[in-house]
Amino acid sequence: MMPSNSRYRERLLGLVTLALMLFCPPLLLVIDRLPSVSMGWLPLYLFCSWAFIIGLTAWLMEPTKRR
Structure with missing residues (x-):
């Protein structure tokens, strides 16, 4: 069961934003041009x-235990 609170949605939005930033083409180009010894970074x-x-998605989707 998915929680419907705004905090949960904010975390999902932050996760999507992080994923978009990690896989944006300018950053990939910088990583690709780093000097390397054998195969590249x-x-x-x-x-x-x-x-x-x-891993972050699995952690976020894990249901929380309420006390």
């Missing part, structure tokens, strides 16, 4: 930020 950045967003 872009695949690592994409995987880590993707995992971070999924």
Whole structure:
């Protein structure tokens, strides 16, 4: 069951905004142009930020226990 309070909606909006900022093309271009030794930073950045967003989403969607 999803809570319908405004705090929950604010957190979802913040999560979407964070995801949009992490995957915006100018930032991806900067990450892609960083000097690297072997394969580059872009695949690592994409995987880590993707995992971070999924983790935050799972944490946010977890029902809270009321005392």
